[in-house]
Amino acid sequence: MVKKEKTLAIIKPDAVGKKVAGEIISMIENSGLEIKSIKMATLDTSSAAGFYAVHNGKSFYDGLIEFMVSGPCIILVLEGENAVEIWRGLMGATDPQQAPQGTVRRKYGTDVRRNSCHGSDSAENAQNEISFFFPGIELLK
Ligand code: IDP
Numbered sequence: 001m002v003k004k005e006k007t008l009a010i011i012k013p014d015a016v017g018k019k020v021a022g023e024i025i026s027m028i029e030n031s032g033l034e035i036k037s038i039k040m041a042t043l044d045t046s047s048a049a050g051f052y053a054v055h056n057g058k059s060f061y062d063g064l065i066e067f068m069v070s071g072p073c074i075i076l077v078l079e080g081e082n083a084v085e086i087w088r089g090l091m092g093a094t095d096p097q098q099a100p101q102g103t104v105r106r107k108y109g110t111d112v113r114r115n116s117c118h119g120s121d122s123a124e125n126a127q128n129e130i131s132f133f134f135p136g137i138e139l140l141k
């Protein structure tokens, strides 16, 4: 039996600004993943930098932080069997042009930075990313 797991999804400021957040949430619902928590927030520089600390020093880091604070995000906790892999698959590759047809990034991404969404890349990182945005009291079950 495959164990249920959680993952963190972010609908990034480009997608919220384009008003396609509802379409992306529909794609999540149609995937069978369950939405366990959801909120809208505009990140400040220190929270965006903290969330993406692993990328500090990379060539795209400053542009990524600037982009992530440029408008509101919608932050979700998703749950299901293989949730990390399923959401990564539904998003598609980091570069929307490399992402398969029908994926969120292919449909709604603009370029490799403004690629419409985030997804955790492992169950362990998902736990850390979820704790970053959601206090335990919001996820009791
Ligand atoms: P991922 O979001 O597919 O896991 P990461 O390598 O973790 O990709 O990069 C985090 C985010 O940084 C990407 O989603 C994208 O917004 C941005 N990014 C990654 N690589 C580049 C790049 O080469 N140029 C500009 N932005 C990038």
Ligand code: MG
Pocket: 119, 121
């Ligand atoms: Mg990543």
